[in-house]
Amino acid sequence: MNISGWGEMALIKHLAEQLETSTQVLKGIGDDTAVLPSPEGYDILFTTDMMVENVHFSRQFGSLYQAGKKVIAVNASDIAAMGGIPGYAVISAAFPEHLEMQDVDNLYRGIKEMAAEYGIDVVGGDTVKARDIIINAALTGKVKHGNAVYRDGAREGDLLYVTGSLGKSAAGLYACQYLAGESNNAAAECARKYYLEPRARVEAGMRLGEAGMVTSMNDVSDGLASEITEICSASNKGCRLNLNEIPAAPEVREIASCAGKDFIDWALYGGEDFELIFSTYSSCREQVDKLFAEIDLPAACIGEILPPGEGIYGITPGGKKEYIQPGGYEHFSQPGDGS
Amino acid sequence: MNISGWGEMALIKHLAEQLETSTQVLKGIGDDTAVLPSPEGYDILFTTDMMVENVHFSRQFGSLYQAGKKVIAVNASDIAAMGGIPGYAVISAAFPEHLEMQDVDNLYRGIKEMAAEYGIDVVGGDTVKARDIIINAALTGKVKHGNAVYRDGAREGDLLYVTGSLGKSAAGLYACQYLAGESNNAAAECARKYYLEPRARVEAGMRLGEAGMVTSMNDVSDGLASEITEICSASNKGCRLNLNEIPAAPEVREIASCAGKDFIDWALYGGEDFELIFSTYSSCREQVDKLFAEIDLPAACIGEILPPGEGIYGITPGGKKEYIQPGGYEHFSQPGDGS
Numbered sequence: 297m298n299i300s301g302w303g304e305m306a307l308i309k310h311l312a313e314q315l316e317t318s319t320q321v322l323k324g325i326g327d328d329t330a331v332l333p334s335p336e337g338y339d340i341l342f343t344t345d346m347m348v349e350n351v352h353f354s355r356q357f358g359s360l361y362q363a364g365k366k367v368i369a370v371n372a373s374d375i376a377a378m379g380g381i382p383g384y385a386v387i388s389a390a391f392p393e394h395l396e397m398q399d400v401d402n403l404y405r406g407i408k409e410m411a412a413e414y415g416i417d418v419v420g421g422d423t424v425k426a427r428d429i430i431i432n433a434a435l436t437g438k439v440k441h442g443n444a445v446y447r448d449g450a451r452e453g454d455l456l457y458v459t460g461s462l463g464k465s466a467a468g469l470y471a472c473q474y475l476a477g478e479s480n481n482a483a484a485e486c487a488r489k490y491y492l493e494p495r496a497r498v499e500a501g502m503r504l505g506e507a508g509m510v511t512s513m514n515d516v517s518d519g520l521a522s523e524i525t526e527i528c529s530a531s532n533k534g535c536r537l538n539l540n541e542i543p544a545a546p547e548v549r550e551i552a553s554c555a556g557k558d559f560i561d562w563a564l565y566g567g568e569d570f571e572l573i574f575s576t577y578s579s580c581r582e583q584v585d586k587l588f589a590e591i592d593l594p595a596a597c598i599g600e601i602l603p604p605g606e607g608i609y610g611i612t613p614g615g616k617k618e619y620i621q622p623g624g625y626e627h628f629s630q631p632g633d634g635s
Numbered sequence: 636m637n638i639s640g641w642g643e644m645a646l647i648k649h650l651a652e653q654l655e656t657s658t659q660v661l662k663g664i665g666d667d668t669a670v671l672p673s674p675e676g677y678d679i680l681f682t683t684d685m686m687v688e689n690v691h692f693s694r695q696f697g698s699l700y701q702a703g704k705k706v707i708a709v710n711a712s713d714i715a716a717m718g719g720i721p722g723y724a725v726i727s728a729a730f731p732e733h734l735e736m737q738d739v740d741n742l743y744r745g746i747k748e749m750a751a752e753y754g755i756d757v758v759g760g761d762t763v764k765a766r767d768i769i770i771n772a773a774l775t776g777k778v779k780h781g782n783a784v785y786r787d788g789a790r791e792g793d794l795l796y797v798t799g800s801l802g803k804s805a806a807g808l809y810a811c812q813y814l815a816g817e818s819n820n821a822a823a824e825c826a827r828k829y830y831l832e833p834r835a836r837v838e839a840g841m842r843l844g845e846a847g848m849v850t851s852m853n854d855v856s857d858g859l860a861s862e863i864t865e866i867c868s869a870s871n872k873g874c875r876l877n878l879n880e881i882p883a884a885p886e887v888r889e890i891a892s893c894a895g896k897d898f899i900d901w902a903l904y905g906g907e908d909f910e911l912i913f914s915t916y917s918s919c920r921e922q923v924d925k926l927f928a929e930i931d932l933p934a935a936c937i938g939e940i941l942p943p944g945e946g947i948y949g950i951t952p953g954g955k956k957e958y959i960q961p962g963g964y965e966h967f968s969q970p971g972d973g974s
Binding site for chain 1: 657659723729736769771773
């Protein structure tokens with residue numbers, strides 16, 4: 297059987313079974329990042345993400361400066377999803393021989409700028425040659441001992457929150473693919489930037505980790521449907537999503553409407569929004585709202601954790617119950633779409 | 636100007652200038668690994684290496700099981716070259732869609748076996764799709780605070796040692812390329828294994844780091860000429876290499892002789908031997924010999940550190956003085972040869 301017959305989740309599960317880790321590892325393969333013991337009151341987080349030209353980014357749509365920013369953001373997002381603080385990064389990059397040095401410099405300028413924004417030190421790396429541009433970052437982080445937020449802690453009755461807004465990256469990809477000529481289309485311009493320069497919710501993740509009121513958390517890298525399925529599956533719970541409450545930027549609604557799409561599909565299945573989805577005690581609603589007001593970031597309560605027998609479903613704006621399939625972007629089981 | 640006009644060293648120097656790190660980083664870009672502060676009596680090491688199919692490994696010559704072993708070995712070798720102990724690894728891998736799952740499993744089996752040998756926990760990773768197979772490992776390590784061995788500490792009069800033997804990987808590549816049909820050629824078989832399954836000198840590096848008698852160290856990843864130039868340049872020193880003392884396995888001498896090559900050229904310019912080259916106080920000769928006897932690994936004294944004005948030269952077996960050019964394998968400035 298070849299690898300395209302496997303979904304990414306199944307592949308990771310399979311590989312994790314092969315690579316059992318020693319007992320001192322607090323969390324190995326199977327969450328946003330690994331969690332490693334450290335004797336100084338903090339646990340160490342460790343994650344990596346690889347980006348491939350024409351799979352994860354395209355020079356047809358964006359610049360290498362933007363790809364550099366993105367590789368830091370996607371890794372920082374994994375640290376944020378554990379409630380941690382990003383620390384040190386090493387960057388490997390493969391370049392075709394005839395790439396202009398100016399492009400290389402632009403890539404590293406993006407890396408440097410985004411790293412500075414998140415307080416990350418880029419301390420090393422490797423450069424090699426290849427047919428395609430490949431960028432890999434590995435990032436460490438830290439979190440107060442015992443405060444790392446896993447996927448598996450959601451409890452019945454917990455409220456489900458999501459930061460910022462969703463469907464941004466899918467809208468941006470659509471704008472790159474179909475609205476490229478419309479240079480005076482402000483919504484398309486805005487959406488393209490969402491897609492090409494995603495932000496990680498580093499401060500929100502850190503604050504949620506410190507506050508200790510979050511029972512489970514993921515970053516929305518593969519679409520809300522996929523992330524909520526991961527949380528419910530790891531926690532052995534069901535959930536109800538009020539689809540009407542899913543936050544979307546006005547630009548995303550506009551692009552979806554002009555594309556004849558439902559933005560909720562983009563939120564559920566689009567991926568690469570890098571928002572945080574988390575569950576919290578139902579008694580913490582006020583505290584959560586206060587925390588997000590303090591960091592000036594919107595966060596919306598979009599549902600509730602249910603007993604496992606309830607399954608994972610959404611309530612449509614019309615009041616209909618719709619069961620949600622994991623879906624989301626999978627590298628191997630679906631044709632690549634450049635996202 | 637495109638990237639092929641830059642040597643790898645020049646490129647790294649250029650990128651390091653762009654990516655200045657914060658003052659708390661003990662050693663950033665420009666040594667085998669970064670060195671990061673940790674309040675618990677240890678400094679943290681952090682390194683990464685990327686391997687690209689048909690640049691760093693080829694399924695024509697070896698298996699993905701061997702490529703898996705190699706990606707761990709090359710990273711562990713960087714930790715060893717700092718005098719450190721390897722710790723945790725994250726692995727990113729890019730696979731073409733039609734790769735057989737059996738090949739993927741073989742890759743991770745190699746990773747797992749080599750990681751176990753060096754006491755490394757593989758704690759996470761990423762899998763993506765690409766046209767070529769790309770394997771990236773990032774590896775942490777630790778070293779007692781202040782004991783990390785840099786390139787820049789060599790002093791006049793220090794002795795230069797190298798572990799094991801050199802020219803192995805170049806001999807192995809030659810055997811892969813030109814002696815593939817000779818299945819009963821034991822030397823070729825042995826050399827191929829040197830090339831396809833290099834070992835890192837993890838125990839030696841760790842012991843040298845603990846012993847505190849090493850003034851500078853590199854792993855021989857790009858050929859002795861390149862490594863000694865890095866040490867001398869970082870330390871602002873010259874050196875004399877007694878070329879006659881460079882150790883070679885009998886199989887390597889045999890392949891070199893049958894290829895009509897001088898194995899010393901392979902040792903100086905071949906690369907990927909992953910031995911350790913280090914300088915030590917001239918008073919430590921007995922202690923060094925004792926340490927290597929204890930771990931049952933040969934180590935040869937091959938030269939001496941000189942004042943900078945002396946340059947970097949070798950004494951040929953015939954007693955002639957020959958200045959050494961950095962050379963070594965460079966990814967961008969030389970045509971790829973599969974090494």
